[in-house]
């Protein structure tokens with residue numbers, strides 16, 4: 194049996210339903226997430242007994258700290274199971290504000306924080322809060338799959354900016370996309386899928402551009418704990434002039450290895466947080482109550498940084514393992530990423546009439562080599578594929594052997 198996911202129609206899905214059952218134009222425009230779809234397809238193959246190496250995962254393969262589990266169960270036992278304030282319990286909002294103030298060398302207050310079900314919902318609410326119909330939001334390539342879809346749901350137009358050859362985010366390339374309609378710039382560093390980390394001087398130039406042109410910065414910093422070389426530059430650490438027009442998105446999915454539990458947050462000026470709370474109140478009400486208490490406990494016990502530092506050390510070793518194996522494969526062009534937990538090699542030398550881009554190559558890899566990767570096309574970079582090294586050393590070794598064999602058979 195052949196598993197098919199990556200037909201071209203997949204990304205160009207247009208509903209063709211009988212009149213009575215028509216869905217809205219807005220819903221019909223949304224592309225499904227290629228990362229989630231690929232991972233569930235590959236997991237389905239494993240369930241059927243196929244031997245598949247998973248390099249698709251966008252989540253740490255660690256258990257959360259034991260103290261987190263304990264606090265979560267305790268909260269349930271203590272009956273902390275009722276609705277909470279929409280923007281989050283006051284103690285958690287304050288703890289996040291204090292933690293971020295200290296880390297960024299700035300002053301933040303409870304009123305600057307909203308706790309949402311995952312960072313993804315913070316992102317969505319932030320776009321809904323600051324974008325108007327017809328506004329443009331500049332998003333550097335390669336971009337995480339949900340940004341453009343969320344912008345469209347907010348009735349705005351995503352405008353894609355190029356990055357350098359190795360996917361470094363550059364202010365001048367963003368500036369070339371500015372128009373009268375630009376209302377926001379979305380920056381994701383450390384970046385998914387490229388693994389690149391925004392340089393501080395580029396961050397400052399982007400901040401100046403935002404100030405001069407009266408533009409919002411939405412800065413997605415969820416991979417912040419995973420920087421192996423250089424330093425993470427949060428827009429919150431750049432000074433008060435940019436803080437007043439910055440929305441930082443962060444969360445606990447990656448930093449506490451709890452992707453399935455759904456808790457993230459945004460930090461922004463109070464009026465933006467108010468607007469986001471208004472919309473959260475009418476859509477999801479609040480994040481799971483017990484989960485908020487467990488996250489609070491982790492912050493109060495100062496466990497967050499030490500826990501993520503442990504993961505970072507392991508990821509760094511795997512990063513070097515995967516990089517050195519990929520580098521040896523002729524025709525695969527890979528740079529060493531500075532952060533996150535992904536490699537994003539260029540595999541376009543293997544494209545041909547038979548392999549017409551990253552979707553077809555990924556499909557072949559899955560079916561012929563039993564290796565699940567994510568096609569770069571969904572991230573706006575069809576020459577590339579994304580491999581996650583959030584998996585065991587053995588998985589990396591096995592997968593790299595299979596890739597080497599597969600590619601040597603293709604001829605670069």
Ligand SMILES: Cc1ncc(COP(=O)(O)O)c(C=O)c1O
Pocket residue numbers: 251310311312313314337381384385413415444445446447452456457
């Ligand atoms: C760049 C980026 N931003 C945001 C998210 C969403 O994180 P969460 O699980 O907290 O919603 C992800 C998840 O993969 C991501 O890769």
